[in-house]
Amino acid sequence: MNLRGGWALIRGTWLSWMQHRAFFFILAFGWMVPPLVSLLVWSAAAGQDSLGGYDRGGFVAYYLVLIFVNQFTYAQANWTLGDVIRMGGLNTWLLQPLPAVYQVLSSEAAGKTVTLAFVLPVAGALALILRPELQVSGSALLLFLLSLALAWLLRFMWGYWLALLAFWYTRADALLAVQDALVFLLSGVVAPVTLLPAFLQGAARLLPFRYMVGFPVEVLLGGLPAAEVTFGLAVQAGWAALAVMLAALMWRAGIKRYSAVGG
Amino acid sequence: MVWMKLIGAFMRASAQEELAYRENFWMQVLHSLLNLAVGVLGISVLFTQVQHISGWNYSSALAILGVYLIVSALRGLFIGPSLEALAGLGQEIWNGQFDFTLLRPANTRFLVTFRRWRFFALFDLLLGVGVLAVAVSRAQQPVSLLNWLFFGLTLLAAVVLLYAALLAFTSLAFQSPGMVFTWVFDAIFQLARYPVQIYPPALRFTLTWLVPVGMMTSIPAQALTGQLNGWMLAGSLALAAAMLVGASWVFDRATRRYASASS
Secondary structure, three states: OHHHHHHHHHHHHHHHHHOOOOHHHHHHHHHHHHHHHHHHOOOOOOHOOEEEEEEEHHHHHHHHHHHHHHHHHOOHHHHHHHHHHOOOOHHHHHHOOOHHHHHHHHHHHHHHHHHHHHHHHHHHHHHHHHHHOOOOHHHHHHHHHHHHHHHHHHHHHHHHHHHHHHHHHOOOOHHHHHHHHHHHHOOOOOOOOOOHHHHHHEEEEEEEEEEEEEEHHHHOOHHHHHOHHHHHHHHHHHHHHHHHHHHHHHHHHHHHHHHOOOO | OOHHHHHHHHHHHHHHHOOOOOOOHHHHHHHHHHHHHHHHHHHHHHHHHHOOOOOHHHHHHHHHHHHHHHHHHHHHHHHHHHHHHHOOOOOOOHOHHHHHHHHHOOOHHHHHHHHOOOOHHHHHHHHHHHHHHHHHHHOOOOOOHHHHHHHHHHHHHHHHHHHHHHHHHHHHOOOOOOOHHHHHHHHHHHHHHHHHOOOHHHHHHHHHHHHHHHHHHHHHHHOOOOOOOOOHHHHHHHHHHHHHHHHHHHHHHHHOOOOOOOO
């Protein structure tokens, strides 16, 4: 692993992305709207009562944290990876004395900092207007940080192995769109998982998607029993490990098949 | 009519282009079905928890989703692709090919509005009509002829409003090429999936009169269920006319700023 070169690449990408920050602010705004719509819809639905354990302030807190987690774990780099493989941009990557994953990680790091520079102030301003009700214990915060890191690893690696399918099939990015739809439905964006109908809840508990966004939020809000948190972290780590393995396998098999289109 | 002949020629050229990528068809089907599933499930989940929200029940909310899908499909049929060819990423304003559009012996605004067609959008239109039909058939009383007429009028106003808003946002691209301002509109448009009445008062006012995405879906759905008063009907038609005139003026002014792409 060429750490010095990797760091230089990450820094360079970050600096160049900061020049175009207005462009990424627009992108980030688009990504934060679906959870924001859910926030408004559910706080209107709750009114003075509570639904599934959330009252109006609870929904606001849930969705503001979710907006942050969603942006933090969203791996936009995987969308470009497919194009790079299809268009032959990978040739340049392969010639550099760096593992290719650094290229993706550098746009991940650059994208994260640029978009969060927009999302965090906006979420902060919304918190002032909408008054969330949030009480966080120290242990919940620690568990949140752990599950947030795992969520990022899982979502990034899951998108990475899907994007690597571009070695075999040129329209593999359709699977990324399917992943986004499943995240929207099962990961607590359209509604907190506890409010979903039973069969969707069962699916959400076992499939990887809830563990990409919704799970860390539920951990932070402290609504989950301890056993459920442990179970969730185990499932999350399991899926993340599987995704890392799949990504490594796909990369090794794909690179042999790659025939350098274009230049 | 020379205009109709031109539109016919644009349609033929676009159809030939689209037919060249036949494999894309199934991907587009997949995207449309995902979009439908996400919309329907989103509303269904909400109404498993509550019976009514701000005066809307399940079937009238479904009617809004139907109108949303229909309006989006009409946008995708020609307004979206045509304006995208003008101000999308790396398109005419950006790379200077707008020169050739300006030089053509036809009205520029006419050209940028009608020149690209995407006939796959008719499939989306069918899905939207399907959702609307389900919503109408679930309603307690049948829709009267007068309400269908009002629905037609407000739907027409909705499409005009959508076109005017997109034209105005597109005009901004002349100020700073490289920014895709219509993405901002796309993000706001997602709020139109739900009744505008559920949003807080200030936002509701904005979405009805300033960036009238609420006017585009809630008002036609209200016309269908007979909840629309005469004032709102007149208001939506007047707003559509005013915004069309205003946006055309803004666009014509903006094209004067165009200075081609050469340095």
